[in-house]
Amino acid sequence: xxxxxxxxxxxxxxxxxxxxxxxxxxxxxxxxxxxxxxxxxxxxxxxxxxxxxxxxxxxxxxxxxxxxxxxxxxxxxxxxxxxxxxxxxxxxxxxxxxxxxxxxxxxxxxxxxxxxxxxxxxxxxxxxxxxxxxxxxxxxxxxxxxxxxxxxxxxxxxxxxxxxxxxxxxxxxxxxxxxxxxxxxxxxxxxxxxxxxxxxxxxxxxxxxxxxxxxxxxxxxxxxxxxxxxxxxxxxxxxxxxxxxxxxxxxxxxxxxxxxxxxxxxxxxxxxxxxxxxxxxxxxxxxxxxxxxxxxxxxxxxxxxxxxxxxxxxxxxxxxxxxxxxxxxxxxxxxxxxxxxxxxxxxxxxxxxxxxxxxxxxxxxxxxxxxxxxxxxxxxxxxxxxxxx
Amino acid sequence: xxxxxxxxxxxxxxxxxxxxxxxxxxxxxxxxxxxxxxxxxxxxxxxxxxxxxxxxxxxxxxxxxxxxxxxxxxxxxxxxxxxxxxxxxxxxxxxxxxxxxxxxxxxxxxxxxxxxxxxxxxxxxxxxxxxxxxxxxxxxxxxxxxxxxxxxxxxxxxxxxxxxxxxxxxxxxxxxxxxxxxxxxxxxxxxxxxxxxxxxxxxxxxxxxxxxxxxxxxxxxxxxxxxxxxxxxxxxxxxxxxxxxxx
Numbered sequence: 001x002x003x004x005x006x007x008x009x010x011x012x013x014x015x016x017x018x019x020x021x022x023x024x025x026x027x028x029x030x031x032x033x034x035x036x037x038x039x040x041x042x043x044x045x046x047x048x049x050x051x052x053x054x055x056x057x058x059x060x061x062x063x064x065x066x067x068x069x070x071x072x073x074x075x076x077x078x079x080x081x082x083x084x085x086x087x088x089x090x091x092x093x094x095x096x097x098x099x100x101x102x103x104x105x106x107x108x109x110x111x112x113x114x115x116x117x118x119x120x121x122x123x124x125x126x127x128x129x130x131x132x133x134x135x136x137x138x139x140x141x142x143x144x145x146x147x148x149x150x151x152x153x154x155x156x157x158x159x160x161x162x163x164x165x166x167x168x169x170x171x172x173x174x175x176x177x178x179x180x181x182x183x184x185x186x187x188x189x190x191x192x193x194x195x196x197x198x199x200x201x202x203x204x205x206x207x208x209x210x211x212x213x214x215x216x217x218x219x220x221x222x223x224x225x226x227x228x229x230x231x232x233x234x235x236x237x238x239x240x241x242x243x244x245x246x247x248x249x250x251x252x253x254x255x256x257x258x259x260x261x262x263x264x265x266x267x268x269x270x271x272x273x274x275x276x277x278x279x280x281x282x283x284x285x286x287x288x289x290x291x292x293x294x295x296x297x298x299x300x301x302x303x304x305x306x307x308x309x310x311x312x313x314x315x316x317x318x319x320x321x322x323x324x325x326x327x328x329x330x331x332x333x334x335x336x337x338x339x340x341x342x343x344x345x346x347x348x349x350x351x352x353x354x355x356x357x358x359x360x361x362x363x364x365x366x367x368x369x370x371x372x373x374x375x376x377x378x379x380x381x382x383x384x385x386x387x388x389x
Numbered sequence: 390x391x392x393x394x395x396x397x398x399x400x401x402x403x404x405x406x407x408x409x410x411x412x413x414x415x416x417x418x419x420x421x422x423x424x425x426x427x428x429x430x431x432x433x434x435x436x437x438x439x440x441x442x443x444x445x446x447x448x449x450x451x452x453x454x455x456x457x458x459x460x461x462x463x464x465x466x467x468x469x470x471x472x473x474x475x476x477x478x479x480x481x482x483x484x485x486x487x488x489x490x491x492x493x494x495x496x497x498x499x500x501x502x503x504x505x506x507x508x509x510x511x512x513x514x515x516x517x518x519x520x521x522x523x524x525x526x527x528x529x530x531x532x533x534x535x536x537x538x539x540x541x542x543x544x545x546x547x548x549x550x551x552x553x554x555x556x557x558x559x560x561x562x563x564x565x566x567x568x569x570x571x572x573x574x575x576x577x578x579x580x581x582x583x584x585x586x587x588x589x590x591x592x593x594x595x596x597x598x599x600x601x602x603x604x605x606x607x608x609x610x611x612x613x614x615x616x617x618x619x620x621x622x623x624x625x626x627x628x629x630x631x632x633x634x635x636x
Contacts, residue, residue, distance in 0.1 A: 027569075031399045089567055144433055152401035156409030159416045162426040215556075217443035218436045320409070326416055333425040369439050372431025376417060378403035378410055 002311035003263045005256055010286020016075040023081045027088035028274065030095070035102065035155040036318045037274055040265045041086045042096075042103045043199060044281075047261050048080030050198030054254055058247045065248075068295060072288045079281050086274070093210040094142045094219075098153040100203050101138060104131035105158055109321030111196055112328075114314045116186045120240060123178050124196065125328045126335060126342055127233055132325060133163030133367075134226050140371035143380045145216055151378065157320040160376035164333050166367035169229045170360050172352035175337045176235040180242045187256070187308050193240040194250075194257040195316075200237055204230035221366035228360070248296050252304060255289040264316035393511065393571035394634055450553065453480045454546040464541035469601045478600050479540065483548030485593055486533035488586065489526050491558050495582060496523035498565035499575050505568075512572040512630055518622055525615045532612060536605050558582075573634065576627040583620040590616050 028037055055073040059066050087096065105128060112124035139150035139160045150160055181189050207230060211223030241250065262285055266278035293304040335342045336349050343349075377384040403410045420426050453476040456467065467475060500519050506512040537544040547555075564570055564578040590613040597606035 031401055032397055034400060088569070089563055144436065151403065151410070151413070155400050156403070156406030156413065159413050159420075161417045161420050162428065164425060165429075216440070218439050221439070322409075322412060322416065326420060329420055329426060330423065333423060364439065366439070368429050368431070369435040372429045372433070372435040375421075375428055376413070378414075 001267070002313040003260060003315075004311045005259060005286070005289060005308055006305060008283075008286055009290045010288075011280075011283040013071050013075060013287050013291055016078075016284050016287060018078045018082065023078060024085045025082060025277075026273075028086050028271065030088050030090050030153075033271055035099075035153065035157055036106075037269065037271050038087070038099050038153075039103050039106060039318060040269065040278070041083055041274070042099050042202075043107055044261065044265060044278075045080055045084040046103075046199045046202030047195065047258055048076050048083060049202050049205070050194075051076040051254060051258060052080065053201070054251060058251060062247065064299070065295060068291060069251075072291060075284060075288070079284060082277065083281075086277075092146065092148075093213055094138065094146060095148070095153050097138050097206070097210070098135065098142065098150045100206060101131055101135035102154055102158050103199060104128075104203060105135060105325065106318065106321055107199060107316060108196060109324050110317040110319075111192045113321070113324060114316075115189060115192055117181065117189050119179065120181065120189055120192065122342060123236065123240065124192070125332055126337065127196075127200075127236060128325065129163040129328060129333055130166070130169050130229060130233070131163075132159075132329070133166050133169070134229070136160055136162050136374075136376075137166055137222060137226065137367045137371050139376060140374035141219055141222055143374070143376075143382075144370070145219060147380060147382065149378070149380045151376070157322075159322060159325065162371075163329060164335075166225060166229060167361060167365045168336075168357065169232070170353075170357040171232060171337060172350065172356040173232075173235060175339060175350055175353045176232045177239045177340060178236055179340045180240055182242060183245070185242075187253075188312065188314065190241075190253045191257045191260050191312075193237060194254050195261060197234065197237040197241065198257075200230055200233040204234055218366060218370050222370045225360075225366045246300070248292070248299055249307075252289070252292045252296050252307065255285060255292050256308065258285040259289050260312060261316065263312075264318070267315060268318045393573070450549050451547075453483070453548050454543055456541045457543045464539070466540035466602065467542075470540075473600055475540075475600070478596055478602075479537070479542045480548045480550045481593055481596055482533055482537050482540075482542065483544075483546065484550035484554050485589060486530060486537065486544060487547065487551035488554050488558075488589065489530040489533060491555070491562075492526040492582060492586070493523060493530060495558075495561060495565055495579065496526060498562070499579060502565070502570070502575055503572060506572050512633070514572060514576075514626055514630065518626075522619045522622065525619070529612050529615070532608060536608070539605075540602075573627060573630040576623060576630060579623050580620075580627055583616065583623050587613070587616050587620050 028041060030038075052073055055069050055076065059069050059073070062069070091099070108124050108128045108131065112121050112128060115121040115124060135150070135158065142148050142150050154160070181193060204227060207223050207227035211220060211227060214220050214223065245253075259282065262278050262282040266275055266282055269275035269278055296302065296304045334346060335344065336346055337343070337353075338348060338350055374381065399405070421428060456464075470478065496519055500516055500523065503512065503514045503516055503519060506514070507516070534544040561578045561582060565575050590609060594606050594609045594613060597603070597609055
């Protein structure tokens with residue numbers, strides 16, 4: 001089924017209400033639910049938290065729009081609450097981290113394959129290989145620190161092997177900024193940029209929040225190192241958004257992205273209780289989209305329908321993209337960034353990046369230390385080692 | 390009686406996705422041949438080196454508070470310990486006080502859980518026995534508050550050992566307060582609490598004697614006797630609950 005944003009007006013914002021009990025539903029099962037249910041929960045939490053972030057910023061700069069934006073933002077906040085509280089308390093912060101990286105890998109893979117613009121698709125593939133490496137480093141940490149197998153969380157959908165090494169991902173900001181899409185770019189490109197920016201932003205925030213929670217010095221340093229790369233990724237992906245678009249245009253696109261993402265979720269969810277949440281919030285987001293579309297029309301005197309296609313038919317594919325990732329690894333793991341472009345020659349990186357990286361890596365590299373000699377094995381690396389006891 | 394342990398669609402194991410796991414291992418052996426995706430030379434010792442460096446340069450979690458008042462410092466109990474490291478005793482008293490106080494809350498969580506299970510006809514654990522333990526944990530908290538006050542120490546302060554047992558208890562509290570956990574799972578967590586508590590009271594008695602606090606040591610003997618009974622009760626409850634489930 002294709003998605004037409006103008007087919008239905010969804011649930012009016014005034015009718016988007018919750019009770020405290022509804023906001024804190026029974027969580028999903030870490031053991032029994034499919035990993036992609038957790039992927040969707042994490043992704044939608046990121047999408048909602050970014051909606052709130054954008055709306056808070058807009059409220060600061062728009063006297064006229066304060067009330068309508070505050071009304072939408074309250075609903076988004078409560079949606080985020082209900083979604084984030086679906087994560088069950090038996091997930092350790094490190095297990096949730098593995099889930100976050102699975103989101104980054106599988107959702108970015110889907111986006112990279114759906115993306116109509118070749119340059120933007122390249123940006124997603126470039127970032128994908130970096131998050132892929134983060135998964136490997138965290139999986140090694142989890143195995144060696146907690147004695148747990150990251151595949152209990154990944155459920156065999158996502159490989160645990162090195163990508164572009166985290167130690168060389170550290171770049172000066174001038175090599176993280178990319179070229180933005182233009183006003184006439186494909187609407188799906190605009191949706192993708194908003195979506196992946198949101199996902200990376202929440203990953204950055206999660207690592208910043210949980211890094212200091214760890215007692216182990218290696219874990220503390222690893223979270224600090226990977227949080228820094230996630231900050232680079234937020235710079236990278238948010239720089240894809242056209243900075244010449246005014247706030248209302250960006251907000252309208254964000255609301256469209258939220259509708260699109262809930263649509264993708266509800267079409268593929270196999271847990272009926274969670275599916276009902278995606279369906280309910282799909283209608284809520286249509287309500288937000290149409291409210292913002294009206295504001296857009298009234299304030300900018302432009303037709304919001306001109307920004308969107310008649311229908312979106314390519315959704316986010318929540319499934320293992322193992323073959324795609326393997327192909328990208330083989331063809332592009334050696335790439336580096338120089339300004340907004342990607343280069344083949346490792347030795348041609350910018351001076352500022354080299355100096356930036358050398359400074360950060362001067363006292364040791366946590367991602368290397370956490371995973372030195374690590375190779376994933378079913379049941380943890382101890383399962384391989386104890387055979388010889 | 391409905392079972393709390395059931396077979397189902399657990400998806401965590403490698404055997405649930407044999408093809409995928411086979412693929413994971415194949416990908417690992419092929420893709421890790423690429424120049425950029427090779428595993429770094431080294432081993433777990435790289436991380437151990439980092440940890441050793443941090444351990445060598447670390448600060449402690451904090452200090453044992455000084456007596457809050459001049460009166461506290463000159464109290465007879467404190468005087469008796471002159472020449473010894475009284476702060477070690479104060480720290481351990483603070484630890485036990487915190488542990489017993491949290492223990493009261495843990496039993497409250499367990500009682501709520503058992504009441505819920507009893508309403509549904511699952512598990513017939515004696516709530517009276519749990520209430521009895523709960524009340525004794527509260528009395529032990531009071532006993533330690535009085536002991537610290539008598540020595541001139543501040544029973545409201547968090548000592549370093551109190552802080553660390555608080556960290557230790559986080560997992561237990563998570564188990565007890567999660568609505569999804571079963572009575573046997575909760576009793577298992579409480580068994581850990583009681584085993585550690587017994588050993589800790591034995592140590593505290595020894596320490597009180599070493600510090601010349603014979604009257605306190607005597608009172609602590611009473612607490613230990615109660616804790617031994619708690620341990621026996623919890624152990625038996627756990628055994629009964631698991632055996633009942635196993636059929």
